[in-house]
Each structure stands twice: as structure tokens, then as C-alpha cells.
Amino acid sequence: MISNQKIYNYLIELENNNNRDWYHENKELRIEVNKEFENIIQELINQIGIFDSSILNLKPKDLTFKQVRDTRFSHDKSPYNPVLRAHLGPKGKLPIPVGYYLFIGANNKTFLGGGLFTGMFKEATEMIRKYIVEHGDEFENILNEPIFKESYCLKGEKLKNVPHGYNKDHPQAELLKYKSWYIEYSIDDEVLLDGDKFIELAVKQFKIMKPFNDFLNRALIEFKMPKR
Template sequence: MIDPNTFQFLKDLEKNNNKEWFQDHRKWYDDSKSNFIEFSSEVLEGLKLIQPDLLNTDIKKCILRINRDIRFSKDKRPYKNYFGAGFGPGGKSSGRIDFYFQIQAHDQSMLGGGMWSPSSENLAKFRQEIDYNPQDLKTLIENKDFRKYFNEIEGQRLKTKPKGYDLNHPEIELLRYKELFFLRRFKETEVCQKNFDQTIIKGCKLLKPYQDYLNALFFDDF
């Protein structure tokens, strides 16, 4: 389970986001990271039961680095204020549509997944599928249990219509999405509960049909 002390580390890091403080508190970071890895490992073991292509995935390959890439950013804070993990075949860099989980202070921990920042080719495939056969997607994302769990719909949208589609298209609201992913945020008290890993695994089970839909659409070898 996630130790409240791990959240306290993230809160203090947020206030002291500099290399000097980080090095002075290196053991605290190591302990907090180990706690997150241990919890994420429990999640991964549960996911292997529902997604066989995760069987040979090493949990360490799933964990995001805490260092920020500041080369082209005006924000020069060196560290992320959260711990994150991407669960895909081989780890976080699978290239597929995977599950994403992070813990963050101020009740911003979350589980999510879906179509985020797709290539122009994949976005075209997504819109074409909506045009030809919208019901398959709508059945997945309008499912009662799915929407009860994933109560946030995210993604950039066009203000008008995408090129090549009529403004009066019956699915114009779906066609406007340039991204379409779903999130569930959790309070710190929820994350620190004993069986919280089961809550995350439940969410992944609900999200999996949508993930599979996208992977089958985007990747010929899926």
C-alpha cells in the first residue's frame, strides 16, 4: 500500500524543487520511490491476469523518471511533483495505448488511458471508424459502469468540424475530438487504503475494451 510518508515527500518536494534539497533528502526519495514501485508491482501482477502481453514486463521498466526534461521549457524546476507508471508490454515505452497511473499530492492522483496526442494518421483512422461505425465506440465509452468509474472525459477538441466531414454529421461531437482519453482522480485518503491496488485493477479492467479498440484500430499486429 502507499505510505502517507510518500505523499509527504511529494508535498515537500513541491515546495523545495531544487537539486540541493533533493540531494539532502535522497534517502527519503529512495524510500518513497521504493514504496511506489512496490505498490505498482502489485498492480502489474493483477494486470497480467487480464492482459497476457504484460507477462514478461519488468515493473522497473514501467516507472517514470522523476527528473523533468527542462531543455526546451521555461519552467526550470528539475523534478516532477508526482510518481508515475505506464503499464504496457515491455514497460512505459511500448508505443501502444497503455494504462497510466500516478500519485500526486492535493488529491490529484489518477488512473487514465485512451487516445492522447495521436499521430495525424491514427487520428484519421479514428475519425473514419466513427464515420463508418460509431456504435462500437459508443457502446464502450457510454457503458454505465465505465462512465461511473471514469468520470472525467479529456482531450482537445476542434471548435468547428474536421476537414472532410459535414457539420451536420450525426456524430460531429465525437469527430471533433483530437484526443479522447478518460481519467479517474483519487483523494490521498483513498490512495493510502490497504486494498487500493484492487481499485486500480478494477479501473484497468473497465478501460481495457476501449484500449483494445484503439490498439486494434492503430496497429496491424495487435
């Protein structure tokens, strides 16, 4: 049995010692943990790739996010995120096209995610709304599929009213109010610590969310990330 105990223990320690001294003193441990995390990602790529070939050529090290926090505009000045994060999308960790989001945290903070998490890309929001106008029944069918509803409910930033320019009487008017559309699946520590069980559950859940991601990516097919 593969265990994620080292990852778990490291995240607990980092949460309890969220300072630069501890972080740098434990560099070797951090490297080991990051390697184990990349091994998890590679195994997910291998197994998700069976039903979604768009991610097969991704490299794990290109999909992870830094633990260093930008504290300039935050009341919380702790320098590190005591979690491990990765996004397995057709274009790597870019948020669009949407893909499979992995968030590992101790004390039952672990979850899997899919969809568009941010409403900061106004063009993307408009693309999805326009696609829903034309394909709303298809989206509702995905959201109401029994196996999907058993695990997920739609989340995202939402307006109080149907946005200007859209019919307030549209059958999917409630879905048009969203500025982002995403889903999450929580995983408890017991499953996380059992590496084999964790991979098996993650692959199962990512397969269930694939039609949801596919719908959004069809809407976003012409989207181009803003140039910096």
C-alpha cells in the same frame, strides 16, 4: 495494511523543497520511495494481468517516468515534478499501444488514466478517426456503458468542426472532432494512503477502462512509433 505514507510524505517534501540541493541530499529516501512505487506497479501488473495478459511480462522499472523536468521552454523553472508516473502498456511506457496510466501526487492530485493522451501523432489520430467511421456504434456503446459512464467521461483536444474529409453528418461526428481520446479517474489522498484500498480501486477502474483501451488499440494496430 500496506501504507503509501512514505511516498506521500516524500512528494509533499519535494513539492515544498523543489531544488537540486534537497533532491540530492535525500537520494537514499528517493531510492526507497522509487522502490515502493515499483512494488505498487508490480502488484498492478500481477492483478491487471488476470484480465489483460499483454502487460504480464513488463518490468516496473521500465515503466516509470523521470521526475527531472525540461524547463527550457517553461515559465516554471522548478527542476522536478513532485509526482510519480508510470504507463503500463503492451509495449511498456510508450504511449502507443495505449495502456494504463498511473499518476500519484499529494494533495488529491492522484489519478488513473487510459487512452491516447496526445494529439502529436497525426497518423494515430487519423487511424482512430477512420476506425470510428467504420465502428462508431461500437465506440459509442463503450462510452455509454452504465458502469463506464459512472466513472468516466471522454476527454481530449478537440476541433470546433468535423475535420476535412469526414462527413459532418456522420452519426459519431462529435467523436471525429477529437485529436486525442482519453479518460481519467481521480483518487483522493485518503484512498491513496491506504495501500490495499488503492490497489483494489485501481485494478477495478483499469478493468472498467479496458474495453475503451482495446477499441483504440484495434484502431492503432498498424501504427509505428516515429524513429528519432
